[in-house]
Amino acid sequence: MREFFSNIEVGVIVQILSLFIAVATFIIARAIEKMRDRRTANREIYQKLELASIDLFRFEARNLDLIRPVWEKDTNLPAPGTAEFKATTNYVCQMLNLFEIAIKFRQDRILPPDVFGSWVAWFHDLVTAPGFPLFWEDQKWDYLPQLRHIMNAGLKLKAEETDPEVIESKFYEYVSHVLKCDIVRGWTEEGENTPYDDFWDRNKQVRKSKKVTEFNTQKMTVDWITDVSQVPALAQLFIHNSKENYISHGEIQVGRAISDKEWAEDIKEQMEKEFKEALEASPFGPSHLVGASYKNEYIGLILLEYTEFPGGWFATLSDIVVDSRFRNRDLGEKMVKWVTEHLKSMGSINYLPRVTSIMNLLTNF
Structure with missing residues (x-):
């Protein structure tokens, strides 16, 4: 009889433990799902901000006369109360609205x-523009204190300093102080030995001793990948040829990397x-x-x-990877050119400027 009750107690305990494990597993899975959803949402929010800035750049290109009073020193400012003044004010407010969202x-x-450091460069350009003070004086109370502090400090620096480089450096330092963003501090300062110098010196040494992999560009083909059996090889291509310097905020946001120097274990x-x-x-x-x-192997x-x-x-070019053995052969440029020509032929899709302009940055691919 005692053994019977003992068996019942063990069974109850097992059921309780099973229920606890099931609940814990569900909670953890939900937490992971929410984290991924948040990362995806953040990425989409940031993309919308970037697209809004692109739209503003297009507006500038189409309305040069309207924006001249802000940026050109010798251009007459429109008289307050006129339609021209209102239109130019709205243009300035569009930029300030984006700045406020970025902050x-x-x-x-x-x-x-x-x-964000790259956005501060835009802050600086506007605050040092010849016509900005007139429009800011009428609009500054429409914005949050952080933006008011930043733009007012920029105007004060411009009035007190004569050296443009000093104004720029101090402006970045002040923004870093206000928003507690250390990366912005010293943004415009370069050390005597830059990463490019290190890369160039090392590249010279490597080229002297490195055996060049045979490559015939006429035998290379670029096309859509549709074969699922190639997925493991593609993953290895990415991992073996994407070092820590490939990691950006996007990789961290989606969980590929745990920091700007370390990929995730999985x-x-x-x-x-x-x-x-x-x-x-x-x-x-x-x-x-x-x-x-190339020769029945994916190299990019x-x-x-x-x-x-x-x-x-x-369309956004999310990743581009080239096998290190075949770099410096314009392989990356050829792939990007193939993609952009395909998208242009579709007619109903736009390609972001950062996709097409990347072709100018691929000389090492």
């Missing part, structure tokens, strides 16, 4: 510090999962992956993302 995103950790599994999902067809091609193959890949906005569909 809020930085405070909420949506905008990474290094990306990076192989993550990339295989991403590449499998990328094999699904899109309205603009049989998959989201483009590969360069591009991962594309498509996003629909009110202005239409946009």
Whole structure:
């Protein structure tokens, strides 16, 4: 009888433990899912901010006469109360609105510090523009204190200092102080030995001793990747040829990396999962992956993302990887050119400037 009750107690305990494990597993899975959803949402929010800035640049290109009073010293300012003054004021406010959003995103950790540093350059350009003070005086109370402090400090520096480089350096330092963003501090200062100098010296030494891999560009082909059996090899291509300097805020946001210097432990599994999902067809091609193959081996890949906005569909070049054995052969440029020509032929999709302009940066690929 005692053994019978003992068996019942053990069974109850096992049931309780099983229930506890099931609940814990569910909670952890939900937490991971929410974290991934938040990363994806943050990425989409940031993309919308970038697209808004691109729209503003296009507006500037189409309305040179309207923006001249802000940027050109010898241009007559429109008289207050006129339609011209109102239109130019609205243009200035568009920039200030974006600045305010960028500051809020930085405070909420949506905008990474290094990306925010590139926005501070735009802050500086506007605050030192000849016509800005007139428009700012009428509009400054429409903005949050952080932006007011930053722009007022920029105007004060401009009035007190005569050296443009000193103004720029102190402005970055002040923004760093206000927003507690250390990366912005010293943004415009370079040491005597830059990363480019180190790279150039090392590259010279490597080229002297490195055996050049035979490569015939006429035998290389670029096309869509659709074969799921190639996924493991593509993941290895990414891992072996994407060192720590490839890591950006995007890799950290989506969980590929745990810091700007270290990939996640499960990076192989993550990339295989991403590449499998990328094999699904899109309205603009049989998959989201483009590969360069040579002698029955993939030596380069591009991962594309498509996003629909009110202005239409946009394609973003998410990743580009080239086998280190075949770099300095313009392979990356050839792949990007293939992609952009394909997107242009579609007609109904836009390609972001940062995708096409990357061709100018691929001389080492």
